[in-house]
Amino acid sequence: MDxxxxxxxxxxxxxxxxxxxxxxxxxxxxxxxxAALIQDRPGPNRVGPFGLFQPIADVIKMMMKEVIIPxxxxxxxxxxxxxxVLLPASLVIAALxxxxxxxxxxxxxxxxxxxxxxxxxxxxxxxxxxxxxxxxGGWASNNKxxxxxxxxxxxxxxxxxxxxxxxxxxxVLWYGSFSLREMVVTQEGTLWGVIPNxxxxxxxxxxxxxxxxxxxxxxxxxxxxxxxEAELVAGFHTEYGPxxxxxxFMAEYMNMATMSGLMVAMYFGGWHLPWIADATLxxxxxxxxxxxxxxxxxxxxxxxxFMVVYVWVRWTIPRFRFDQLMRLAWKNLIPLGLFNIVLTxxxxxxxxxx
Amino acid sequence: xxxxxxxxxxxxxxIIISAGLFTVKRLLGPRNPVPAKLAVYxxxxxxxxxxxxxxxxxxxxxxxxxxxxxxxxxxxxxxALVYKESLAEGPALLIAMLIYMALLxxxxxxxxxxxxxxxx
Numbered sequence: 160m161d162x163x164x165x166x167x168x169x170x171x172x173x174x175x176x177x178x179x180x181x182x183x184x185x186x187x188x189x190x191x192x193x194a195a196l197i198q199d200r201p202g203p204n205r206v207g208p209f210g211l212f213q214p215i216a217d218v219i220k221m222m223m224k225e226v227i228i229p230x231x232x233x234x235x236x237x238x239x240x241x242x243x244v245l246l247p248a249s250l251v252i253a254a255l256x257x258x259x260x261x262x263x264x265x266x267x268x269x270x271x272x273x274x275x276x277x278x279x280x281x282x283x284x285x286x287x288x289x290x291x292x293x294x295x296g297g298w299a300s301n302n303k304x305x306x307x308x309x310x311x312x313x314x315x316x317x318x319x320x321x322x323x324x325x326x327x328x329x330x331v332l333w334y335g336s337f338s339l340r341e342m343v344v345t346q347e348g349t350l351w352g353v354i355p356n357x358x359x360x361x362x363x364x365x366x367x368x369x370x371x372x373x374x375x376x377x378x379x380x381x382x383x384x385x386x387x388e389a390e391l392v393a394g395f396h397t398e399y400g401p402x403x404x405x406x407x408f409m410a411e412y413m414n415m416a417t418m419s420g421l422m423v424a425m426y427f428g429g430w431h432l433p434w435i436a437d438a439t440l441x442x443x444x445x446x447x448x449x450x451x452x453x454x455x456x457x458x459x460x461x462x463x464x465f466m467v468v469y470v471w472v473r474w475t476i477p478r479f480r481f482d483q484l485m486r487l488a489w490k491n492l493i494p495l496g497l498f499n500i501v502l503t504x505x506x507x508x509x510x511x512x513x
Numbered sequence: 514x515x516x517x518x519x520x521x522x523x524x525x526x527x528i529i530i531s532a533g534l535f536t537v538k539r540l541l542g543p544r545n546p547v548p549a550k551l552a553v554y555x556x557x558x559x560x561x562x563x564x565x566x567x568x569x570x571x572x573x574x575x576x577x578x579x580x581x582x583x584x585x586x587x588x589x590x591x592x593a594l595v596y597k598e599s600l601a602e603g604p605a606l607l608i609a610m611l612i613y614m615a616l617l618x619x620x621x622x623x624x625x626x627x628x629x630x631x632x633x
Contacts, residue, residue, distance in 0.1 A: 253519065
């Protein structure tokens with residue numbers, strides 16, 4: 160790896176990371192306007208044209224507010240909490256493929272931070288580290304609401320990790336690879352010449368499990384039990400000031416974006432357009448780099464769809480009760496996940512035998 | 514190892530962003546601490562007792578079960594990776610996995626029968 164490579168890698172990483180951070184202000188406005196749309200009210204529409212500058216105003220407000228470190232907290236862990244949630248949320252985006260590759264000076268560079276060959280395991284492993292931040296923050300706050308919120312968050316996230324892992328496992332079984340890039344490459348073409356060869360058609364049950372578990376992993380409604388405002392004030396971040404809350408919020412939205420990215424890569428064909436092969440597109444467009452831009456647009460559009468679904472579901476489905484949530488994970492999703500693995504294995508065996 | 518170099522770069526960037534957020538709020542925000550402001554929040558009421566209270570054993574039980582099941586689920590991953598290539602050699606791997614799966618389901622049924630997941 161020479162200097163040009165290093166510079167391009169650093170710039171690429173920075174662009175992808177900054178791009179993923181932009182999800183936060185974008186989602187802030189989409190979420191609030193989306194909620195308003197569903198609830199039939201105008202929503203924030205005063206700052207800038209159509210209220211588009213609302214996120215900027217929100218961020219400025221958060222930053223200018225007073226920083227309060229309550230007297231009863233365990234200071235080191237309390238201060239560490241938000242950063243410990245944000246760090247894993249930032250790191251998991253490394254495995255997401257945004258496109259095939261682009262070329263600079265006739266040298267190919269992958270449209271991905273790092274082509275990790277154990278991609279999906281990396282995401283599961285790093286993603287679950289975020290619990291530590293929540294647990295540290297909640298416990299160190301020395302507040303009963305925070306403690307309960309943190310306990311709930313932890314047990315919810317670890318419980319839904321298992322269906323998530325099992326769904327990912329059947330995807331690994333189907334594609335025969337851990338690498339998200341490999342999975343996307345395998346999804347090119349069509350199934351029986353009619354429908355796109357996407358994971359969602361080959362692994363419908365796996366996708367459903369992954370989709371449900373993704374909501375629980377990111378603490379979104381209908382599974383936002385850690386922050387039920389009616390029972391726990393604000394859950395694990397009750398004692399945190401505005402910008403710390405902002406950091407938790409940022410981590411939540413980045414996790415949502417990562418989960419959407421994973422669903423796109425594993426089940427919705429990543430950068431592939433349905434029914435059009437990459438080689439054909441390259442012929443039409445004539446240039447690798449234009450194709451790369453098109454691929455990034457495709458992936459981002461698919462991710463944006465899932466982000467809107469998150470908002471849509473949030474304002475449509477009421478919240479679960481905590482024991483219902485646990486029962487859903489252990490009694491329904493885990494047996495279904497195991498069943499899905501057996502089903503996939505048997506189908507693969509029959510396909511191989513035929 | 515070189516595949517993980519960009520992850521290192523990303524880690525440094527993430528640290529910079531976290532540290533930046535951490536510093537900016539301290540630089541911009543005013544500071545005017547008074548005891549009432551710094552007190553523990555309990556809906557405006559004077560706090561009754563410390564929050565360092567014992568919590569339900571149900572949560573502990575879930576953590577233990579998670580540990581068991583996640584480790585067991587982790588065993589599926591290497592199997593899933595080699596399964597497709599081993600198809601030519603007959604159903605040996607499929608049967609082995611089915612036996613393992615049966616044991617796992619047995620454990621799951623045991624948990625349900627013992628009502629381990631009852632919170633409250």
